[in-house]
Amino acid sequence: xxxxxxxxxxxxxxxxxxxxxxxxxxxxxxxxxxxxxxxxxxxxxxxxxxxxxxxxxxxxxxxxxxxxxxxxxxxxxxxxxxxxxxxxxxxxxxxxxxxxxxxxxxxxxxxxxxxxxxxxxxxxxxxxxxxxxxxxxxxxxxxxxxxxxxxxxxxxxxxxxxxxxxxxxxxxxxxxxxxxxxxxxxxxxxxxxxxxxxxxxxxxxxxxxxxxxxxxxxxxxxxxxxxxxxxxxxxxxxxxxxxxxxxxxxxxxxxxxxxxxxxxxxxxxxxxxxxxxxxxxxxxxxxxxxxxxxxxxxxxxxxxxxxxxxxxxxxxxxxxxxxxxxxxxxxx
Amino acid sequence: xxxxxxxxxxxxxxxxxxxxxxxxxxxxxxxxxxxxxxxxxxxxxxxxxxxxxxxxxxxxxxxxxxxxxxxxxxxxxxxxxxxxxxxxxxxxxxxxxxxxxxxxxxxxxxxxxxxxxxxxxxxxxxxxxxxxxxxxxxxxxxxxxxxxxxxxxxxxxxxxxxxxxxxxxxxxxxxxxxxxxxxxxxxxxxxxxxxxxxxxxxxxxxxxxxxxxxxxxxxxxxxxxxxxxxxxxxxxxxxxxxxxxxxxxxxxxxxxxxxxxxxxxxxxxxxxxxxxxxxxxxxxxxxxxxxxxxxxxxxxxxxxxxxxxxxxxxxxxxxxxxxxxxxxxxxx
Numbered sequence: 001x002x003x004x005x006x007x008x009x010x011x012x013x014x015x016x017x018x019x020x021x022x023x024x025x026x027x028x029x030x031x032x033x034x035x036x037x038x039x040x041x042x043x044x045x046x047x048x049x050x051x052x053x054x055x056x057x058x059x060x061x062x063x064x065x066x067x068x069x070x071x072x073x074x075x076x077x078x079x080x081x082x083x084x085x086x087x088x089x090x091x092x093x094x095x096x097x098x099x100x101x102x103x104x105x106x107x108x109x110x111x112x113x114x115x116x117x118x119x120x121x122x123x124x125x126x127x128x129x130x131x132x133x134x135x136x137x138x139x140x141x142x143x144x145x146x147x148x149x150x151x152x153x154x155x156x157x158x159x160x161x162x163x164x165x166x167x168x169x170x171x172x173x174x175x176x177x178x179x180x181x182x183x184x185x186x187x188x189x190x191x192x193x194x195x196x197x198x199x200x201x202x203x204x205x206x207x208x209x210x211x212x213x214x215x216x217x218x219x220x221x222x223x224x225x226x227x228x229x230x231x232x233x234x235x236x237x238x239x240x241x242x243x244x245x246x247x248x249x250x251x252x253x254x255x256x257x258x259x260x261x262x263x264x265x266x267x268x269x270x271x272x273x274x275x276x277x278x279x280x281x282x283x284x285x286x287x288x289x290x291x292x293x294x295x296x297x298x299x300x301x302x303x304x305x306x307x308x309x310x311x312x313x314x315x316x317x318x319x320x321x322x323x324x325x326x327x328x329x330x331x332x
Numbered sequence: 333x334x335x336x337x338x339x340x341x342x343x344x345x346x347x348x349x350x351x352x353x354x355x356x357x358x359x360x361x362x363x364x365x366x367x368x369x370x371x372x373x374x375x376x377x378x379x380x381x382x383x384x385x386x387x388x389x390x391x392x393x394x395x396x397x398x399x400x401x402x403x404x405x406x407x408x409x410x411x412x413x414x415x416x417x418x419x420x421x422x423x424x425x426x427x428x429x430x431x432x433x434x435x436x437x438x439x440x441x442x443x444x445x446x447x448x449x450x451x452x453x454x455x456x457x458x459x460x461x462x463x464x465x466x467x468x469x470x471x472x473x474x475x476x477x478x479x480x481x482x483x484x485x486x487x488x489x490x491x492x493x494x495x496x497x498x499x500x501x502x503x504x505x506x507x508x509x510x511x512x513x514x515x516x517x518x519x520x521x522x523x524x525x526x527x528x529x530x531x532x533x534x535x536x537x538x539x540x541x542x543x544x545x546x547x548x549x550x551x552x553x554x555x556x557x558x559x560x561x562x563x564x565x566x567x568x569x570x571x572x573x574x575x576x577x578x579x580x581x582x583x584x585x586x587x588x589x590x591x592x593x594x595x596x597x598x599x600x601x602x603x604x605x606x607x608x609x610x611x612x613x614x615x616x617x618x619x620x621x622x623x624x625x626x627x628x629x630x631x632x633x634x635x636x637x638x639x640x641x642x643x644x645x646x647x648x649x650x651x652x653x654x655x656x657x658x659x660x661x662x663x664x
Contacts, residue, residue, distance in 0.1 A: 009352040009365040013345075013552040020341035021545045033341040213353045213627035214598055220345040221549050266546055266607060271598055275624040282623075283641060290622045291614075292607040295545035309615060 018221065021295050028304035032223070032295065034064070043230040047142045050111070050234075058117040061108060064302065065117070065124045074123055081159045084152045085137040087119045089126040099168050100324015102126075103160060103196065104135040105153060105184070107175035109228050110205070110235040111140050125172065128311045129318065133172075134160065138180065145237035150245060153184045154191070161193065167323040169196040171258065175270065175298065178204020182248035182257075182277075189256045196258050198321035200314055203264040203274055203298055206249040208232040208241040212272025222269040222297040249277055253284035260288045261317040263310055265296025289317065350553065353627050360636035364555070364627065366396070375562040379474045382443070382566075390449040393440060396634065397449070397456045406455055413491045416484045417469040419451045421458040431500050432656015434458075435492060435528070436467040437485060437516070439507035441560050442537075442567040443472050457504070460643050463650065465504075466492065470512065477569035482577060485516045486523070493525065499655040501528040503590065507602065507630065510536020514580035514589075514609075521588045528590050530653035532646055535596040535606055535630055538581040540564040540573040544604025554601040554629040581609055585616035592620045593649040595642050597628025621649065 020032050044050040070076045075090045106113040106121050113121060114137055122135030136156050138149040160169065173181030178201045185195060210227050219226060236246055244251035251257075260281055264274035274290070281288035291313050293306055301307045318324075352361050376382040402408045407422045438445040438453050445453060446469055454467030468488050470481040492501065505513030510533045517527060542559050551558060568578055576583035583589075592613055596606035606622070613620035623645050625638055633639045650656075 009361065011350040011553065011555050013348050013350060015347040016345050016548065016551070018343040018345060018545075018548050021543065023543050029341065211353065211355050213350075216348065216350050217550075217553050217599060219348070221343065223343050266603055267549060271624075272626055275598060276626050278624070279626070279638075279641065282645065290624065292603075292610070292622065292624065294604055294608050294611070306611075309611065313614065 024295060024301070025305050028295070028301040028306050031299075031301045031304055032297075034299075034302075050142045054111055057108075057112045058114070061113055062117040062120045064299070065121045067120075070123060071127060074126055076119065076123060078119075082155045084156050086156055087122045087133075087135045087137065089119075089122045089133045089135070091126055091130055091132070094130075094132060098132070098324060099164060100131060100170070100318075100322050101160065101164055101168060102129060102131050102133045102170050102172050102200075102318075103157065103181075104133050105138065105173040105177035105180040106135055107173070107177045107202075108140075109231050110149070110176040110179065111142070111231055113176075114138075114140055129172075129315055131170075131315075131318065131324070141231075141234045141237070146235050146239055146246060149180060150183055150187060153180055154187055157184060157188060157193070165323070166194040167197045170198050170200060170318050170322055170324070171196050172200040172202075173204060174202035176205050178202060179206060179208070179246075179248065182206055182251075183245045185257055186244050186248055186251050195256060197323070198318065199258045199260040200318070201260055201262045201274070201277065203268050203270045203300075204248075204262070204277060205270060206247060206273050206277045208236065208247045212270075212276055214269055214272040218267055218269045218271060218297075221267045223267075225269040225298040227269070249273070249280060253280055253286055257281060257284065257286045259321055260286065261291070261314055262288060263291045263293065263300075263314070265293040265298070265300060267295055267297040269298050289313075356627060356633070357637050360627070360633040360638050363631075363633045363636055364629075366631075366634075382474045386443055389440075389444045390446070393445055394449040394452045396631070397453045402455060403459060406458055408451065408455060410451075413488045416488050418488055419454045419465075419467045419469065421451075421454045421465045421467070423458055423462055423464070426462075426464060430464070430656060431496060432463060432502070432650075432654050433492065433496055433500060434461060434463050434465045434502050434504050434532075434650075435489065435513075436465050437470065437505040437509035437512035438467055439505070439509045439534075440472075441563050442481070442508040442511065443474070443563055445508075446470075446472055461504075461647055461650065463502075463647075463656070473563075473566045473569070478567050478571055478578060481512060482515055482519065485512055486519055489516060489520060489525070497655070498526040499529045502530050502532060502650050502654055502656070503528050504532040504534075505536060506534035508537050510534060511538060511540070511578075511580065514538055514583075515577045517589055518576050518580055518583050527588060529655070530650065531590040531592040532650070533592055533594045533606070533609065535600050535602045535632075536580075536594070536609060537602060538579060538605050538609045540568065540579045544602075544608055546601055546604040550599055550601045550603060550629075553599045555599075557601040557630040559601070581605070581612060585612055585618055589613060589616065589618045591653055592618065593623070593646055594620060595623045595625065595632075595646070597625040597630070597632060599627055599629040601630050621645075 077088045106118045118137045126133040138152040171181040278290045409420045438450045450469045458465040470484040503513040610622045
């Protein structure tokens with residue numbers, strides 16, 4: 001036992017090379033060596049450059065989520081809800097009695113993942129969770145900073161409430177989607193709307209100030225994600241990053257939040273986001289369950305049995321919380 | 333978004349200096365700058381040198397746990413149970429009807445923490461959990477390698493079963509104590525003994541092979557703990573490190589394990605141990621709850637409100653699981 005700390009509180013960590021842990025499944029090992037996504041640094045200098053970066057990153061995200069062709073096991077439709085595009089993805093073998101809806105906000109750092117990429121990611125969610133998914137193709141920067149995207153989310157939620165009871169709805173979001181879905185829960189609460197049956201928060205970006213410790217400890221350890229402050233500032237567009245609708249970690253959660261399941265990985269840049277939000281929910285008396293995937297960075301371990309285990313936790317949690325009808329549908 | 337990974341799976345992490353996160357409480361910040369414990373490297377070359385290192389480390393651990401004087405709020409006695417010394421610590425204001433017992437194996441890397449240090453750490457546990465604690469002063473290397481310590485544990489558990497029902501007993505262990513308490517549950521199960529009401533596993537050393545990813549990612553990030561292989565090999569004394577009684581992570585947990593609560597920190601060298609054991613328990617169908625403390629290394633954040641929050645989770649979990657009588661006793 002020894003260390004490199006001093007009494008100043010500065011901990012010096014020498015350079016190191018991380019190998020892929022041998023105990024992981026072959027699929028998990030392969031996912032740890034996946035190609036990296038386009039860099040946000042140096043920061044684009046104008047809107048055109050941002051849009052070019054967004055286009056290339058969207059292609060990367062779409063490739064990671066799956067093929068552009070809709071799986072034959074799913075039915076996908078596009079609806080316009082009060083001006084907002086929503087992709088509705090339904091597993092073909094979902095029993096007709098199943099009224100449950102996963103209301104999803106897609107990930108992508110609050111600027112990526114719109115349009116076709118949103119559709120493809122929604123199909124992946126429907127496949128993994130074996131449920132009907134409504135995924136909101138919300139507006140994003142550079143053209144539409146906060147609160148445009150959140151406005152779109154609440155517009156769709158209000159419309160959905162006319163078709164379903166709150167107990168038939170589950171909120172879900174990964175990364176930036178976790179930011180928006182948590183902000184939506186807070187804003188719905190503040191506006192007197194009922195809360196959904198539960199929330200699924202996968203490595204959620206709940207703190208745009210990036211104050212968590214893994215924003216330093218897991219830099220370069222997480223091979224997908226680096227701090228996103230240039231994007232956060234573009235999204236906030238002058239609003240205080242600490243406002244609860246921008247950083248739900250700083251909300252008064254004791255005033256209400258749905259029961260939640262939270263997931264992240266040990267190499268995840270957003271590990272602190274996740275465990276801090278878990279603690280904040282528990283401190284506020286909200287039911288909350290934490291699951292951490294060994295060696296996973298922000299993207300998880302796509303296609304691995306380790307990720308399937310986490311998906312099963314999420315499916316079980318949803319089944320226990322909603323009245324959407326039935327349990328998991330047959331294997332897709 | 334960029335990274336330093338290549339397609340070989342090697343992730344290069346440049347040197348970095350970690351600061352103490354500003355959002356932590358003053359007490360948590362102070363605990364992150366605490367003195368480091370004596371080094372195990374270079375490895376002592378003989379038994380005498382090991383014993384000198386153990387003596388100095390025990391003094392460090394005792395200082396960290398509290399003063400040598402027993403708190404006035406506690407009653408401490410020493411019992412000899414079939415040749416094994418057990419410290420029994422009872423809060424003075426525990427209601428007479430409270431029959432519950434926390435059966436604790438102390439931490440200390442499987443070689444430290446015996447004798448007086450065991451007594452002081454047991455007093456700290458009784459104060460934090462507000463319960464009666466039986467802490468086993470089990471035999472350790474260099475004189476008494478595996479299975480001596482585990483033999484002591486099962487000897488005491490067998491004796492305790494004559495005084496209490498299993499539903500009145502909670503297993504608890506931190507670090508090396510988590511190794512022994514998990515191994516005890518497995519061995520008790522294998523020997524046909526009933527299991528206790530639940531298990532509390534604080535940053536447990538459940539894998540003596542040290543195969544988890546945070547054994548590389550959190551080296552030098554955790555300012556208390558470094559890998560312990562020289563000690564693990566001394567403890568195993570030639571036995572296979574992967575045997576479930578040495579590394580409970582590799583056990584078949586579907587054959588039975590008590591409901592468990594697991595805690596660790598994001599800087600913790602044993603974060604992988606903890607999250608992997610959580611997943612192994614869940615996969616085996618065992619009830620298991622995970623709580624991760626932001627920025628905490630292996631030692632936690634002693635004396636901080638952040639740690640008190642975790643203690644409250646543990647107290648609530650115990651209250652929900654056992655029939656030890658009553659809920660938390662009055663504040664100590």
